[in-house]
Amino acid sequence: MSELDWFLQINLKARHLRLLVAVDTYRNLTQVADVTHVTVPAVSKSLAELEKGLGLPLFSRTAQGLMPTQYGDCLIRHARAMLAILHQARDELKALSSGTEGKVHVGMLPASASVLLPRALSLLKQRSPGTNVMVTEGTTALLLPELWQGHLDLVVGRLPAPDTLGSFEEKELLEEPVTLVTGRQHPLARRKSVEWADLRPYPWILPPPGSILRDPLERALEAHDVPLTTNYIETLSIHVTRAHLQVSDFIAVMAGAAANDTAQPLHTLPLSLPRLLRPAGVLWNRNRGLTPSAQLMLACLEETAERLKKGARGGAREEVAPASAPVKARRRQAAGA
Missing domain, CATH: 3.40.190.10 (Periplasmic binding protein-like II)
Known part of the structure; x- marks a missing residue:
């Protein structure tokens, strides 16, 4: 068994994992000492022992503070994952001992x-x-x-x-279709027919840049020659979107179930969007x-x-x-x- 194998399998402790994550988070031994309630020499000694046991340099000292080496990045990533598993085990054990599910x-x-x-x-x-x-x-x-x-x-x-x-x-x-919606008082809500060109004068509530819907929406509007105005609000909050549509002439994009909420009814514009997004689902x-x-x-x-x-x-x-x-x-x- 190599020195590295021996240390990882026998001598690596949860306190080492917490130390790694803390140093990576704060990049400063004084701050790490404050949050872990030990002295700076104790933190420095523990980090040195960890590097010696592994036989690898985990951090380099720079003007910006302690920066992880490639070995440090690797071990920190796994340390965060292992701590998450330990926390999960703790939660399950607490639940079992307290009688909750x-x-x-x-x-x-x-x-x-x-x-x-x-x-x-x-x-x-x-x-x-x-x-x-x-x-x-x-x-x-x-x-x-x-x-x-x-x-x-x-x-x-x-x-x-x-x-x-x-x-x-x-x-x-x-599978929820994405629709264009307005408040019930919006000028377009009172019209029997609506064309894409009719959207041009109105401001928008948009998903923020980088969100799943933003780029597909912009491409769809561009295809129908509807440039976005400089008057817009960016939010992912469905509550903010619904509330603002009720009191303004803004237009928003919304998935079917949220758009059809009877508690705060909205008007769906009779314009067909392509399938902009994948279905709603769950990831693990x-x-x-x-x-x-x-x-x-x-x-x-x-x-x-x-x-x-x-x-x-x-x-x-x-x-x-x-x-x-x-x-x-x-x-x-x-x-x-």
Whole structure:
């Protein structure tokens, strides 16, 4: 067994992993000492012991602080992944010891999962009240690295291009057409027919640059000779988009389920867009097994997608799981009040 093998298999500790991540995060021994509540000499000694045990230089000292070498970059990447697995094991053990079902960490692409995920969460809580969920909203660029590192179990939303998936497994859930929408008071909402040229005077609510929808939308508008004005708002928030459309003459692009929300009705412009995006779906890291909680969340997402599909076909009424006994009791009390 080589010196490197011996150190990695026998002498590498969780504290070494935490030290590596901390040094990479702060690039300064004084700051690392502050956050880890030890002295600077102790941090320096631990780092030196780690490099000696591996027989490899992990950081170089520069004017900008401690910078990882190629060996440091490699080990830091794996250290983050191993710590994520340890945290996952901790969460599962805590859940088992406390009698709860577990916890699942879900990333949500907000503009494309605003209907699917909330309904799936409702179904999950009906099935397993003790399974808890942490939801993090963000862009693909933010969430996919978190999924790869193990900080997230699942990412739900519009599936990215296949060439960006790498080590991720995917499942298509819901094909939702993308439509152009306005508020009900918009001048174009009162017209019986609308042409592409009619869009030119109006401002837009756009997905930010770098988001999945931005480039395909710009290409589609360019193909119809509709240049984007200099008057626009950029956001991924479905709530901001809906609220602003209600009080303005802006135009936005939105997926079908979100556009058809009856709580805040919008007007869909009668203009046909090409298929700009892949279906909504769910991603997970194929190199890590899904926890029981994540498997249950995945099953609820699949069932919710099927219900939404049935509701979209011929205006069929969406199936709803039976209310729990306490909910039924409250309803009876309200009826008798």
